[in-house]
Amino acid sequence: MIYDNHNRPITYLRLAVTDRCNLRCFYCMPEEGIKYLHKSQVLTYEEMERLVQVLARLGVQKVRITGGEPFVRAGLMDFLHRLAAIDGLNDISLTTNGVLTAPHVADLAALGVRSVNLSMDTLDRERFRTITRRDELPAVLKTLDALLDAGIQTKINAVVMDGQNTQDLIPLADLTRTMPVDVRFIEEMPFNGEGSHYPVLHWTHKRIIDEIRSHFPTLEKLPDPPFSTSANYQIPGHQGTIGVIAAFSRTFCGTCNRIRMTAQGTLKTCLYDDGVLDVRALLRSGASDEALTAAFLKAFSHRPLNGFEAEKNRSTVTESMSTIGG
Ligand code: SAM
Numbered sequence: 001m002i003y004d005n006h007n008r009p010i011t012y013l014r015l016a017v018t019d020r021c022n023l024r025c026f027y028c029m030p031e032e033g034i035k036y037l038h039k040s041q042v043l044t045y046e047e048m049e050r051l052v053q054v055l056a057r058l059g060v061q062k063v064r065i066t067g068g069e070p071f072v073r074a075g076l077m078d079f080l081h082r083l084a085a086i087d088g089l090n091d092i093s094l095t096t097n098g099v100l101t102a103p104h105v106a107d108l109a110a111l112g113v114r115s116v117n118l119s120m121d122t123l124d125r126e127r128f129r130t131i132t133r134r135d136e137l138p139a140v141l142k143t144l145d146a147l148l149d150a151g152i153q154t155k156i157n158a159v160v161m162d163g164q165n166t167q168d169l170i171p172l173a174d175l176t177r178t179m180p181v182d183v184r185f186i187e188e189m190p191f192n193g194e195g196s197h198y199p200v201l202h203w204t205h206k207r208i209i210d211e212i213r214s215h216f217p218t219l220e221k222l223p224d225p226p227f228s229t230s231a232n233y234q235i236p237g238h239q240g241t242i243g244v245i246a247a248f249s250r251t252f253c254g255t256c257n258r259i260r261m262t263a264q265g266t267l268k269t270c271l272y273d274d275g276v277l278d279v280r281a282l283l284r285s286g287a288s289d290e291a292l293t294a295a296f297l298k299a300f301s302h303r304p305l306n307g308f309e310a311e312k313n314r315s316t317v318t319e320s321m322s323t324i325g326g
Contacts, residue, residue, distance in 0.1 A: 001059040004269070004303040012227070012258040013060050015048060016325035017076065018068035019263045023097050024133035025121075027159055028321045029193045031133055043265045045079045047283050049086070051261065054292045056088035060259075064117075065094040066325030068263065072100065077107055084111055095119065095157070095326060098143035099136045105146040115153040118144060121161070122168040123175075131164060148179060155182040155243075157326075162188075162202040169208065170215045176240030184230050184243035185212075189271075193320030205231065205246035212242060227257045247271075253306035262323055269299055271324065272307040274314035 002010050019037050021029065043051075052063060063083060070076055083092055094108075095117035108116065120140055122128050128137040147154045158165070158172050172183050185208045190197035209231070213219045222232040222241060229252050230243030246252065253270075260268040265280025277299045282292055304310040311317065 002297065002300055004300045006303060006305055008255065008303070009059065009257050010259055010300055011060055012062045012064070013052065013055055014064045014066055014258060014260045014325050015052070016066050016068060016261065016263045016323070017045075017048065017070050017079070018042065018073040019320075019323045020072050021067060021069045021097070021322050022072055022099050022134070023069070023136065025131055025159075026133065027131075027161060027188055027192050030320075034193070034320070037264055041280075042263045043261075043280055043283075045075060045082070047265065047280070048079070048261075049082050050283065051265075051279055051292065052083060052089070053086055054289055055259075055296065056086050057289075058293065058296060059088075061089060062091035062093070063089060065092070068322050068325075069097050069099070070094055071096060071104065077104060077111075080108075080111055080113070091115075093117070096143070097132075097136075098140035099134075100139075101143040102139065102146045105143065105150050105152065109150040109152055113152060115155065116147055117155045117157050118147065119157045119159075120144070120172075121158045122165045123171050124168065127165055127168070131161070144181075148181070153182070154180075155184055157184050157186055159186045159188050160203040160208055166203065166211070169211055173212050173216065173235070173242050176235060176238040176242060179240055181240040182230075182232075182243055183240060184245055186245045187248040189248050189321070190317045191319060191321035191324060193318070193322075195316050195318035201248050205244045205249055205251070208244050209233070227255050228252070250307040259300075260325060262325070264323075267296070267299055268324065269303045270307055270310035272310040272314075272317070273304060276302070 004010060024031050092113055093115040097119045121131050125137045129135045175181055175183055187201060187205055216235045218236050219233050222234055224232050230245045233242045266275035267277040267279050269276055277295055282295055
């Protein structure tokens with residue numbers, strides 16, 4: 001097991017397999033003018049497999065596939081099969097917007113994928129279209145049904161946006177009544193591809209949970225699993241749970257065990273950093289596994305204490321979350 005300079009184990013990789021997406025969520029990407037990476041700039045599946053092998057030898061046990069939207073990249077299922085064969089990995093999961101996912105759910109279950117994060121900010125078709133700039137809620141709901149039918153643990157991720165979907169907090173939380181899902185509300189972050197953000201975040205994790213508690217006064221706090229980014233709750237009698245992720249307030253950095261690899265092969269040791277290692281350049285210059293290992297270890301020994309320190313070390317956040325993977 002590898003520990004960083006703040007004594008946090010590094011066991012979890014979020015791997016973006018593409019920067020392309022079939023939605024245009026306004027809090028993530030501009031509607032037009034997105035400069036996607038050229039195919040040659042994106043890591044090949046072989047390159048990703050190799051770096052995961054090296055990281056697994058260093059103690060990474062869990063990989064979450066993300067994007068962009070993972071299912072817009074051809075060959076994803078074959079890649080997942082190859083990942084499943086890597087020694088030391090015991091948890092492969094993914095995060096998806098659910099638009100193209102339903103037909104793959106049976107394969108995911110057969111492959112041993114235990115958990116899928118499904119992004120769904122609203123249950124209202126018109127608001128979904130406004131937020132994502134695409135009319136795809138029915139396809140996403142089909143994926144939700146397929147995941148539940150397949151017995152895959154499903155986390156619904158909803159970004160809470162002032163004036164956009166706060167009326168959805170209660171209907172989304174109420175899904176837990178009849179479905180064994182974890183509904184997680186995420187504070188909005190400034191990664192919208194334009195660099196602009198509210199001067200003050202209106203919907204903080206505290207306000208989100210206060211709002212839910214005002215409708216469900218019996219809401220109970222649950223113990224949080226180790227390394228959890230969400231503070232977890234349950235309404236007594238409900239099948240599912242409710243979580244709140246203080247992604248902008250950054251309350252959970254002290255136990256952060258995760259690193260990120262962007263689609264172009266840049267290592268991030270904090271969501272808020274500017275990228276700390278050009279892994280693609282190393283891979284393409286013929287670096288040995290030993291050289292890759294040494295570069296990773298050096299990066300892990302310089303991790304910022306928290307997202308505030310990481311943000312201070314860079315110029316303004318201007319990138320889209322689709323280039324990071326969430
Ligand atoms: N397309 C996949 C999906 O929708 O889950 C994976 C990539 S997406 C960038 C990962 C997560 O990041 C989604 O849950 C999305 O809602 C979240 N996200 C994107 N931009 C965000 C922002 N500005 N603030 C908070 N969360 C954001």
